[in-house]
Amino acid sequence: MKGILQNKPFLYILTGLIVAMIPLVTDMDRSTLTMLNLIVIYAIVAIGFNILLGYAGQISLGHAAFMGLGAYISAYFTSNFELPFLASLLLAGVIPMVVGLILGLVALRLEGHYLAIATLGFGVALQQTFKEWIGFTNGFSGARAVTPEIFGFALREREHFFVLVVIVCVLLILFAHNLLSSKTGRALIAMRDSEHAAQAMGVSLFKYKLIAFALSTFYAGIGGSLYVHLIRFTEPNQWGIDVSLNLLAMVVIGGLASIPGSVLGAAFIVFIPEFVKDIEWLQNIKNVASIFTGVALVLVILFFPYGLARISTQIKASLLKRQKQPIPKEMEG
Amino acid sequence: MLKLEKVDAYYGYIHALKNVSLEIKEGNIVTLLGANGAGKTSILKVISGLLKPQKGNVAFNGKDLTGQSPDKVVKQGIIQSPEGRQVFPELTVKENLQIGAYTQSREANQSLEKVFHYFPRLKEREKQDAGTLSGGEQQMLAIGRALMAKPKLLLLDEPSLGLAPLIVKDIFSIIKEINGQGTTVFLVEQNANQALSISHYAYILETGKVIHHGPAAEIKNDSKIKQAYLGGH
Amino acid sequence: MVEFFQNVIAGLETGSLYALAALGLVLIYRTSDVINFAQGEMAMFSSFIAFTLFQQTMSYPVAFLGAIVFAVVLGFLVERIFIRPASKATLVSKMIITLGLIMIFNGLASAIFGIDMHPFRKALTMDNMTIGEVIIQPNAIFIISITLVIMAILFYMIKNTLMGIAIRATAQNETTAKLMGVPVSKVYSLSWIIATVLGAIAGVLIAPTTNVSTTMMAEVHLKSFIAAVLGGFGSFVGPVVGGFVIGVFDNLVGYYISLQWKTVIVYALLIIILIVKPTGLFGKVHRKKV
């Protein structure tokens, strides 16, 4: 028993199963279910983004555009070519991945904030393309997507759709998990920790950065596809910098290089504004949700700089310290 | 002049200094010897205010310095030349020296001449970026930079580290000269022989504890101590 | 040809404002390695202060100076309250804090000042001049000159004053700077204050074009990033040139190529420039802090 519980893939699957069942056995508001679906969808994108940021140490401020690209591709192919949903889902992952590869080939030579701005620029340009390429995106009137059908079963109910997104999420988590415990994963981590050391170890930095970038765009595209079939509509203004920055926040808040962290981060960023909006006594103050979400974001970083996923470790560490030794204080200058 | 009394300090989880007491008398060169990780740098950090001791106190000329911020410590006349030189690579030699005189900027020009007198090489390279200097030159710059603060007490952290023997000899003779001009020097070294030969007094540190102290000449000649703690040269 | 010059001058005018904001970004980045995403929102807040003061006093200098004084306080407080306590956090975490600040400032501004747009006057309201057929507004000349003057002052300060050297020293090696007696906390405060003031100036100067509103800085802020990268984070001349280039280029592409596609074209060019010259037009390799 203990052996099984130590097996992480098994734990992921078990957690996924339990989570997927919750809406089926409990009675939840439809809008809450929509939000849960969105949390899992953003979690997928955040996991991909975490491979890039948390493991490979590369930043991107343009991933919203890849998510949008996935959404448009899926909407386009299912409505215009009546492509089966699963095929379009795959396509919505693969095409952004190819675009990501091409962008990666040129942009990944840049470092740090230069990479950040290059990807930001690419994101803005791609979003602008969504606005102008009306034949593909239907411009500002927006693109519609159908209710997905899998082997003849239409996922009209939110509960059913939730099962789908959880399955996809767990599959992608397992994939990420296996990848990160493989040679590629070790190379990525070595590279993040020290480029020089990694180079000395014979890691081809560029190749691994590229792999991480392409994977993150794949995850973003898949997330976009699921999104558009859930909401059944998309338009260009959605895929702007704010979503890219939100993705960044999800990964950091949840914890860099932590898969459960990305899920927690996605839950935090999607859920907190809704939660704040529902607090009655705050509703008379204008824009209160924005202020409180901002404050929450700052507080999490200040008190849990290693992310939500590592709270328990952090608390344990500080408890240990307190018992055995006084806490050292580096002084402020 | 400077007194550490029963200082305990932690570095993360590591208990870096255990009940350390030491005294530096005015006008002396005092050497602190010990192996890597014995806690030598921690003592300097405690003095400079980078590391706050958990227990004990630091007094300078009778004034309590415990827990003061580094810039306040520098204003008292204590300055440290850190390990590994740590010059500012993208600042010119002159700018590096100017930063050294941050707390004494009114007398910067006067100090500058003094430093150029000790290290004529620095004058030649005044306008060059410090990152382009050789290791020895950078060490000169680091010491010169510290002198710019007109220190009463100069803390030197392994000034001989990574330098060729000839240059080390130069450096040590300059330290002696600086001391001769009235600056008290607290020298942290692994290079025991040369350090002891210019020092008045010495402390030996092992795993965070002072295990021996005495006049430098005595320690230098005590073969037992040398054998036990200083790698037996 | 008249249109060409008209577009270039207007480009220089807006480019100046990108440049001012970019200088602020670069200053904070150089000292603390943080990219301040909230720069635009902070500038917006300062502009609202200018607007409110102008309504109260009807005096432009009072409004302008009031905004600057406010920016000094704001920059100081933001560094103290939000950035410094996070000194242990990673750089990317600090960036997330500035994201949180965007939400806080935007929310606060709507709660305090409301969500309406307000007109704001120009710094100089004299009649236009014409050279040939090209129309030149004195205000445009004022904006361009003020940018160049500020750049020169900043450049001088960073290069030649002790505080400037201390800022650069802190940027390179914080611990050693501390050991040399540099009060690094003051250096951080100062760089945030200067950066916030630069943003405020940009905000007050752009307000006549964009009106005073909670969204007034969106475009300026984005372009200032681009300007900083284009010019390079390594120098203080770079972002100014970057700002001018973006301003002028935007107009020329819009005029001679396509208004609809200009955003795509300008950003594509940015990416190309970065690939050819990864540290920006004026950049040298910036040493990362260890």
Place this chain on the structure above:
Amino acid sequence: MRNYSKKGLSLAFIFVLLFSMTACSGEKSTSGKAKEKEKVELAQGVTKDSVKIGTIGVQSGALAFIGTPYFEGMEAYLNKVNDDGGVNGRKIELVKKDDEFKPDKAVQAMESLVYDDKVFAVVGQLGTPGVMATESIVKDEGIPAVYFGSGAKQLTKSGENFFPVQPNYYYEGKLMAKYAVEEFKAKNVVVIYQNDDVGRDGVEGFAEGLKELGKSGLLKEEGKLAVGAADTDFTVPVQKAKSLNPDVVIVYSLAGATTGILKEFEKVNFNVPMITTYSNADASFLALAAPGAPNVIENLHVMGWVDAKPEKLKPLMDAMAKYFPNQKVINAYTMAGWVAAETFVAGLKEAGDNLSWEGYIKAMNGLTFTDGLAPEISYVKGKREGVTKMALSKVTKNDKGAFIFELKTDYTEFK
């Protein structure tokens, strides 16, 4: 040790999800899936003495400047109706949802209105992205939806239970073409349009209007000039417009960009008649635009579909003063919200006690409403065009030197 914490994490994850569910569902854990229509006479959201309706729109973030006055106008009207005793003895209760102008939030909001709050109707949903994203839910459920704060043209074809009021931008564009041709005798027109859902529909409608009038030659392809809503420099479009020597310029953009364009016109002293959209037909726009362009603004004409004569506006002004005494700005959005509530209530009165969805829709289908701010709204014979009559006003100075709108034409339709 490690595995304990990992297990803890997985548990925490489930916990977070559980927590989010309970926190959101609150006390209302009644079935969210009860979609079987109640066969009782009264539809959902209706009781003996109340009618619950819902609305969705942007109330925070960058576009709150639209939603805030809009919902105030709506609430002002509903408060007035309620204070006067309600409709057929029923007080109207409004549930507001903020969608931040985002489609996914709008879908969540619509779901919670329709399935959780169980409102009787959706009134005055604001914002094209949200309206488009929720269209299928409204269509599938058949819930009455009155007034869309959106200029999107496809709403006229969405279905029986859709009751648009506000003219769509496409139609407005067509009508602008008619005015350009008939009022201004234009020979050469330039359109500067905001390059988003607002301006694009407008410029398309304008081109279509010219085509139907047989005057396609008036607008050349290079005469369609795009601007961004957040642009900081309007030199290029204005230079281009000037170089084309038009005799009429259409400025199809919202207040922010329009003021920028006008200031640039002022700078280069470019004086031609201009026509702009009804979105700018209010005093707050003039207050924003006039200081920067005191001369050229007198060339500006605006479209209008609400009758902004002081005597017509009096009930609105009084209600706003009573219910929102702190709100100084009363603009086109306030009026739009007011009209939304007005139109819905007109249908409610008509439907009498027959408050099922079918009953309401039937009542609306017989409605031709002329007592409100808009000159005429009619849904007779399945018409879903909303307001079709618009008039042109010109900006001018009154005796006190303040800028006002002066009605220039009658309310007319395209045709």
